[in-house]
Amino acid sequence: MFDLLRAEARKAAELIMRHDFIRIFAHYDVDGISASAVLATSLLRAGKPFHISYVRNPASDELEYSSDELVIFQDMGSGYPEVISSINADIIVIDHHFPYGKATPTRTFVHVNPHLAGLDGSFELSGSGTAYFVASELGENHDLSTIALLGIIGDKQQITAGNAQIVKEGLERGFIEERKGLNMISGKLKDVLWLSTEPYLGFNEPAEVDEFLEDISLSGDIELDELDEESEEKLANAIAIRLLGNNAYEGVFEQFIGRKYWLRHELVNNAFMLSEIVNACGRVSEHSVGFALCMRDESYLHRAYEIWMRFQSEVVEEIRKRRAEVQEGECIRYLIMERAPTTGPIASALSRCLFSDRPLIVVNIKNSIAKVSARSNARIAEKIDLAAVMRMAAEKVGGTGGGHSVAAGATVPPERVEEFIKEVDRLCYEFASV
Ligand SMILES: [Mn+2]
Numbered sequence: 001m002f003d004l005l006r007a008e009a010r011k012a013a014e015l016i017m018r019h020d021f022i023r024i025f026a027h028y029d030v031d032g033i034s035a036s037a038v039l040a041t042s043l044l045r046a047g048k049p050f051h052i053s054y055v056r057n058p059a060s061d062e063l064e065y066s067s068d069e070l071v072i073f074q075d076m077g078s079g080y081p082e083v084i085s086s087i088n089a090d091i092i093v094i095d096h097h098f099p100y101g102k103a104t105p106t107r108t109f110v111h112v113n114p115h116l117a118g119l120d121g122s123f124e125l126s127g128s129g130t131a132y133f134v135a136s137e138l139g140e141n142h143d144l145s146t147i148a149l150l151g152i153i154g155d156k157q158q159i160t161a162g163n164a165q166i167v168k169e170g171l172e173r174g175f176i177e178e179r180k181g182l183n184m185i186s187g188k189l190k191d192v193l194w195l196s197t198e199p200y201l202g203f204n205e206p207a208e209v210d211e212f213l214e215d216i217s218l219s220g221d222i223e224l225d226e227l228d229e230e231s232e233e234k235l236a237n238a239i240a241i242r243l244l245g246n247n248a249y250e251g252v253f254e255q256f257i258g259r260k261y262w263l264r265h266e267l268v269n270n271a272f273m274l275s276e277i278v279n280a281c282g283r284v285s286e287h288s289v290g291f292a293l294c295m296r297d298e299s300y301l302h303r304a305y306e307i308w309m310r311f312q313s314e315v316v317e318e319i320r321k322r323r324a325e326v327q328e329g330e331c332i333r334y335l336i337m338e339r340a341p342t343t344g345p346i347a348s349a350l351s352r353c354l355f356s357d358r359p360l361i362v363v364n365i366k367n368s369i370a371k372v373s374a375r376s377n378a379r380i381a382e383k384i385d386l387a388a389v390m391r392m393a394a395e396k397v398g399g400t401g402g403g404h405s406v407a408a409g410a411t412v413p414p415e416r417v418e419e420f421i422k423e424v425d426r427l428c429y430e431f432a433s434v
């Protein structure tokens with residue numbers, strides 16, 4: 001099943017072994033960071049020196065290399081044929097994004113991408129997973145299955161096809177363990193409940209968390225990862241009841257109740273937690289700290305944890321504040337923000353865990369552009385296709401829109417946001433009443 005992928009990964013490994021110095025450009029998110037760590041560890045073991053830079057956009061960021069080095073793009077590149085064509089060096093792209101256009105490379109070019117090997121890179125293999133296939137051709141690197149898993153989790157992929165193969169190899173050799181229980185962040189119960197965004201539990205005051213824990217007779221100072229089975233079950237039930245009372249979408253439950261992955265030899269054992277910490281490092285431009293954790297350098301653990309804590313507190317605070325600003329339309333809910341730091345995580349948490357019965361439209365006005373995130377769920381999507389709604393409503397006000405039926409987006413002129421929202425509401429009403 002993975003023959004084509006392995007064959008291309010082998011070509012990449014052979015090209016790597018022909019070079020003395022590797023210049024790596026990786027995407028700055030958790031998938032890109034863990035992908036770079038998978039490759040870096042396998043390069044160290046193969047005795048190959050390298051340099052890594054984290055990049056937001058390969059088309060506009062400056063890429064420094066010399067023509068006798070090997071250039072490797074990770075978790076990006078497949079969508080930038082003009083960049084690949086412009087590189088005057090041997091080049092490898094290790095990516096899982098859909099390959100667009102046709103590159104005309106001037107030197108040797110190897111392209112490792114699940115889409116080119118019969119796999120769907122949007123959910124069957126991450127950038128870190130693709131890097132793992134290359135690492136496997138460079139030597140005995142099964143222990144890196146744990147680091148590859150971080151990108152799989154961070155990109156919200158499924159444990160299927162290529163990803164499932166990686167987890168299987170990690171499980172068989174004892175690097176990964178599958179445990180029953182709550183798949184949430186780690187920490188003391190009072191912190192976990194207060195800071196969690198997956199799921200978001202809607203506590204407005206720390207005192208509400210204390211009360212919640214008192215009701216089920218659990219101390220807030222116990223570590224979630226150290227709960228016995230009976231207590232964990234009690235907690236899971238109480239969380240489920242709270243989410244139902246908060247009007248959460250039923251699909252939220254299967255994500256955090258059931259199983260979690262435990263990484264036996266990593267600095268943070270809870271795979272979801274480690275993925276969240278590396279994600280936070282990437283979000284606040286502390287890539288090297290996230291990378292160091294993936295390289296198992298314990299001296300960075302404290303700093304990484306502090307970065308995560310600050311980042312997560314800010315996100316939760318933002319959700320808490322914005323919740324009260326959500327407005328009611330006829331058929332939708334909407335939120336209009338100015339210069340908010342992020343829109344995606346706020347829109348997802350609010351629509352999944354608090355306002356799941358109607359589409360939620362979140363607008364962020366920043367630098368004289370209004371960016372729109374629209375969210376719903378499979379139940380609503382049976383009637384309302386948000387991608388079509390975003391496209392039609394945006395076109396009406398001189399913008400553009402599209403996406404998926406449950407998660408779509410648009411860009412519209414700020415002065416026409418009000419008109420846009422009215423049109424979205426009208427279209428949703430029309431769809432819903434068919
Ligand atoms: Mn990715």
